[in-house]
Amino acid sequence: MNCDETRPLLEAYLDGELDLVHSLAIEQHVETCPECRRVRKQQEALRAVIREGLPRGGAPPKLAARIRADLRRESGAAVARSPVLSFDWRWLAAAAAVIVGLAMLRPVWQRSRLNPLVAEAVANHVRSLLPGHLTDVASTDRHTVKPWVAQRVDYSPPVQDLAASGFPLLGARLDYLEHRNVAALVYTCREHRINVFVAPSSADEAERWISQDGFHVATWSHGGMRYVVVSDLAVPELQGFTRQLREAD
């Protein structure tokens, strides 16, 4: 690749949107080209400025309460409206609901059969984000978290301190995955939470990635443990996290 080919793809490369072949070609060119290296550095600096500078306060707590109240009122209204329907209409509506329900069931069933582990891990992740559900032991110290976990499951998963790489440990919790209790280690990156489910496994497995409902899931097995990582963090950053986790392992 030369400069003319590299420049238009550089942003997509930095955003982690290029395939492996093009990414490698760009890396090779940038290594040998000072000018492209300068442009890349500038681009990286700009991204850092934007990411660090943008205020990310999140929604005010009152807003969630307002929305919940709305939803309760709306559900109540839907129930209250239904007796107004005449008998025939209700029958028709019920039949329609069954048909729609069946139609909706199929893709869900197919998807969950395709990868029940992913669906379950994402559901666990979403549940962990509800207020008060994230950690059973909240500590950034792995020497606190590791013994806590080991006392509650019949194995001792590795717990890493990745704060220096930008992924501080938040703590751990006991969760349930594939019909057994598993340790869920919780890390964070800016406002994003990362759940790492760890359970014993007999065979090594290569890393696999899949996305569902806006969440990204990575799984692999190594050293007698299987890892399932779930987060809504952007894929390139989450890849950085799994790389750090595997290197520390």
Place this chain on the structure above:
Amino acid sequence: MQTPPAPFEQLMLPHLDSAYHLARWLVRNEHDAQDRVQEAYLRAFRFFPQFRGVDGRAWLLTIVRNVCYSWLRRNRAEDLGETFDEAVHSVALESTVDEHARRADAEVLTRALEQMPVLFREVIVLRELEGLSYKEIAVVAEVPIGTIMSRLARARRQLQAEVAKQLKIFSDHEL
């Protein structure tokens, strides 16, 4: 005993911060953003039976975006009339970002982003604040991926130029 949250709440409330950030930057005001997000959630709840369970966050953000754009059309039509300023690109590209990095604090960046056209603001927020992929942004903004790619590149260049301009205004005031 607490009743378990309904599937809608379970699937959609975890994305509340994302929804709020997008609305905040589309309508450029925290109070209006809260009202828009509340409206969007109610609308999402009513349309929820049509949700096919592919990507909950993108689905919700699409609704937030539509609600915000309708509101802008009714209340601040001039915001939507903003045209892209192509000339601005060349301004600051040669000034080093390192200098911006030192001086562009949250206030400067906020002001700079607020000066940008709404279509640029939304790609910056969805990509840099919310970490959406090009594909997910394309779903939310309802345009092809290629458009997102070039729009994001232009938005970043313009933001860089705006930051430079804001810093200049800032230092002019100081003098």
